[in-house]
Amino acid sequence: MAVLRSLASFRLMTGRQLQQLHITSDQPATSARRGRAVLKRLTELGAVVRLERQIGGEHGGSESLIYTLSGLGQSVLALDADSDVHVPRGRMIWDTKPAFQNHLLAIADLYVELHALDAQGQLELLQFETEPAAWRWFAGPAGGRQAVKPDAFVALGVGDFEQQAFVEIDRGTESRPTIARKCRRYVDYWQSGQEQQRSGVFPKVWWLTSKPRWAARIADVIASLPAAHQPLFGVGLAAQGAELLRRLDDAGGQP
Structure with a gap:
């Protein structure tokens, strides 16, 4: 079972x-x-x-x-x-394409890695939600109903702190305009204050990808955002995802 x-x-x-x-x-x-x-x-x-x-x-x-x-x-x-x-x-x-299947397996890989760290006593895996449970709906700037749809929501206990993160897995399939649009949607959600009312902080949005050149592309998009919005986001390699999510110096996503 x-x-x-x-x-x-x-x-x-x-x-x-x-x-x-x-x-x-x-x-x-x-x-x-x-x-x-x-x-x-x-x-x-x-x-x-x-x-x-x-x-x-x-x-x-x-x-x-x-x-x-x-x-x-x-x-x-x-x-x-x-x-x-x-x-x-x-x-x-x-019936789905291999690229989509690989995307799902990458999400599962992150969970397995965090589960292993939990078993080793290096952190406490408090919550790992996949879609659609990880999605958040909110009233956008124009009043319409909008959503952020991360691949996962993660909550970790690290020492005396709780780390929260939204995770976006990118396998090189997202264009720069699409990445920018998704980032702006997260900014809108942050500005709505809805998540802060729910948990007290806004989770950091981690973009995880499998190749350095894809990570560099995402980092360029994040660097083009207003300075006040850039601390909401982090980018790194999926192979290092579990370690990135538990770093206390990257905590929060609260600029």
């Missing part, structure tokens, strides 16, 4: 990600074997679907296989009184 809940939250996950979250053992080989057995059983029951493509190609091994909920798995979760996750409906995820 824990595996099904994770797949409901992130829509797609690799065998490696699910193993790291839900299979514990002092021996890596034992964890891998148990993980394969659990996913094989869920696949045979029809609760999950294994996608044809693998991360890393045919030589990536069983841990690189990608899984998602089946219709049966969705129905099982919908009947689970203990499940508080949003159960996706509609178009099945295996």
